Amino acid sequence: MGIVLGPNRYGKAETRLVRVHRDGETHGLVDLNVSIALSGDLAATHLTGDNSGVLPTDTMKNTVYAFAGRHGVAEPEEFALLLARHFVDSQPQVHGAKVSIESFAWDRLGPHSFRRRGDHVRTTVVSVSAAGTQVVSGVTGLVLLNSTDSEFHGFVQDEFTTLPPATDRILATAVDARWRHAGDDADWAASFEGALEALIGAFTGTYSYSLQQTLYAMGAGVLENRPEVAEVRLALPNKHHYLADLSPFGLDNPNEVFIAGDRPYGLIEGSVAREGAPTATAEWWL
């Protein structure tokens, strides 16, 4: 029986970096969680423990801090590109680099005071290899709710179906969205803000007959507003809200009192792409 080493990669996960940009009295703050995964000629260390081609993950962590000091940290996409290209260009045995960054936003309270924004997290995943350079931006944990303009009926009924048709329900989700850029050069800040606005606008502006329909509208909204984006992928948990039965208390409930469900939840996932856009050069998501 032959045994072979399969695909592998390694790197430092979740390097936490806070960078203060001191511009006189007024400071800027960048707060990142950086994960690096390198792939390439790594068979020797797996098969014999020969580490001559292994750049320590500790060095990768140091590189994050060194680059933050030397170059500053502007947009996460830019910082991820800088790191990914560095590892592929400087290490002949490294053929692919994937740098994933979570960015935590801080709102300004004063020239040097900040309050961490508690809701969504901005994400980026940059992949550099001979196949190309791919930049994916995204957002996770963006919790949205419409208290009306959502229906769900006309669905399949089988012997196990008990769900009543809904003609006026709450639609709520925690958006996990990623969008793949056609190129590797963009105004990353404007692109992110525009995509976020398009996602929110499509969620709030769609009269929905299913979360699937809302998902498509959100993906299409990003593509319509952001020409630099090639494909949008979304994972939308359906945060169910169940109408509370108040009849035991002699009360009616005209769609006002709800039980916020926790689990299980519906999970609606899908991709919306621009026809003719460049295809992905690295595995990304879904």
Ligand SMILES: O=c1[nH]c(=O)c2[nH]c(=O)[nH]c2[nH]1
């Ligand atoms: O928007 C919805 N899509 C579904 O597929 C589904 N299934 C379900 O039970 N409720 C819902 N709601």
